[in-house]
Amino acid sequence: MAAPDKIRIVLVDDQALIRKGLRYILDLQPDMEVAGEASTGEEGVELARRTSPDLVLMDIRMPGLTGIEATRSIAETLPDTRVVLLTTFDVENYVFDGIRAGASGYLLKDLNTEEMLAGLRAMHRGATLFNSTTAKKALAQLVSPPPGAEEGGFPDDPLLEPLTERETEVLQLLAYGKRNAEISALLHISEGTTKTHIHHIIQKLGALDRTQAVVIGIRRKLVL
Template structure:
C-alpha cells in the first residue's frame, strides 16, 4: 500500500448483515475502502484475484471450502495481500490453521469497532494481530512446541543467529513500524534498516516482512 492511499479491503462472509455492517464501518473511514465482497470461499478467491486488495477480512466458516483454504490460496497467488481471519468462535485450532495458511491476524466478530479499526491499520503496516486470550494461548503453544512445523520454511540453522540489532528491527516490525520510523527509533539510516530487514527475511526463510513477523512470533523471537 502506498503512503497516503486508502487501505483497499475485500470482505468475505456468508452473512449479508455482517458484510453490510463491516462495509458501513470501513467505508466511512477516510483511509479505508471496501472494493469487493464475497459470500463463499470460492468467491473470496475470485474477488480477491480480480481486485488485488491490500487486505481481505475472511470469515473462517463459509459454504464450500473453508476460509482457511481460501486464505492459503490467496497468500499463494497474492503474497502482498494480507488476510485477516474473522470468526465468532474463539477456537485454538482456527489460530493454528490460520497461521499455517498465512493469515496475519485473527479477529473475533464481537471485537469493538475502535480496536478492529486500529488493528486493521496496524496490520496494513505489517503488524500481526492475534489478541484474543485463546489466540495468545495457541501462539504460546506454537512458540514452545519442540516439533518442527511442516507448514513453514524457517531456516532452523539461522534461528538463533539473528543479531541483536536484527532482533530489535524484527520487534519493531511486529509493532507495525515503517522503515523510516525504525530508522529514527534505532538512530540508523533507512538504508541500514532495509539491509537488516533483508537479512531477517533471508534468515527466517520468509517471503516478506509480514511473514517474517509471523515466524518471529511463532518462534518466540519477538513479543
C-alpha cells in the same frame, strides 16, 4: 477510484447482513474503502487476485472453500495482502490453522467497532493482531520452546542450513510485519532479491510459509 492513501479492504463472508454491516462501518472511515465483497471462499480468492487489496476480512466457516483454505491460497499468491480472520468462534485450532495458513490477524465478530478499526489500521501498518484470549494463548504456545528443549536452543530440531546475515535481516523485518516492498526499500535490494531471500529462509527453517518462518525464528531466538 480510491485515494492512494486509503486502506483497500475486501470482505469475504457468506452472511450478507455481516458484509453489509462491515461495509457501512468501513465506508464511513476517511482512510478506508471496501474494494469488493464475496460470499464464498472461492469468490474471495478470485476477488483478492483481481483487486490486490491491502486487507482481506475473511470469515472462517463458509460452505465450500473454508476461510482457512482461502487464506492459504491468498497468502501464497499475494504476499503483500494481509488476511484477517473474522469469526464468531474463539477456537484454538482455528488460530493454529490460521497462522499456518498465513493469516496476519484473528478478530472476533463481537469486537466493538473502535477496537476493530484500530486493529485493522495497526495490521495495515504491519502489526500482527490476534485479539482474543484463546488466540493469544495459542500464539504463546506456538512461540514457546517445545517440551524437552534446552533453554534458548532446539537440539533435536537443527536448522537445515544456517541463515546468512542478510537472510537474518530479512527475517527480522518479516517479524516486524514488513511487506516485500518495504523490506526491499529498507535493505536497498530489489523485490526479486527479497522474494529469493524469503524463499531461502522458509526452506532453511523447514517452514511452510513466511508466517511459520517468523514463528520458528522467534522460537529459535533468531529475531528479537
